[in-house]
Amino acid sequence: MGMKDQFQEKSQRMQEQGRxxxxxxxxxxxxxxxxxxxxxxxxxxxxxxEPEDRFDADRDA
Structure with missing residues (x-):
């Protein structure tokens, strides 16, 4: 298998993973x-x- 084939296969795998x-x-x-x-x-x-409601409830306690 040549370098070009390896590159194409790797490129296809990466595209599939991206999809x-x-x-x-x-x-x-x-x-x-x-x-x-x-x-x-x-x-x-x-x-x-709401945060203000909780503050009021804590303050009243």
Missing amino acids: QKADQAKEQLQSRRRRDDDDMDQPLRRDRQ
């Missing part, structure tokens, strides 16, 4: 968006207060 990483990143982004959308649909919980 796989891009696909994984795309899937993770879509998954994160779905989770964010699900969180938006749920009512706010007590532990998700």
Whole structure:
């Protein structure tokens, strides 16, 4: 196998790895968006207060 063949094979492997990483990143982004959308649909919980609200609650205690 010549140097040119080795270079082409390595280049193809690197391209394929790049595609796989891009696909994984795309899937993770879509998954994160779905989770964010699900969180938006749920009512706010007590532990998700705004920082100022927590400060006031701590100060009153």
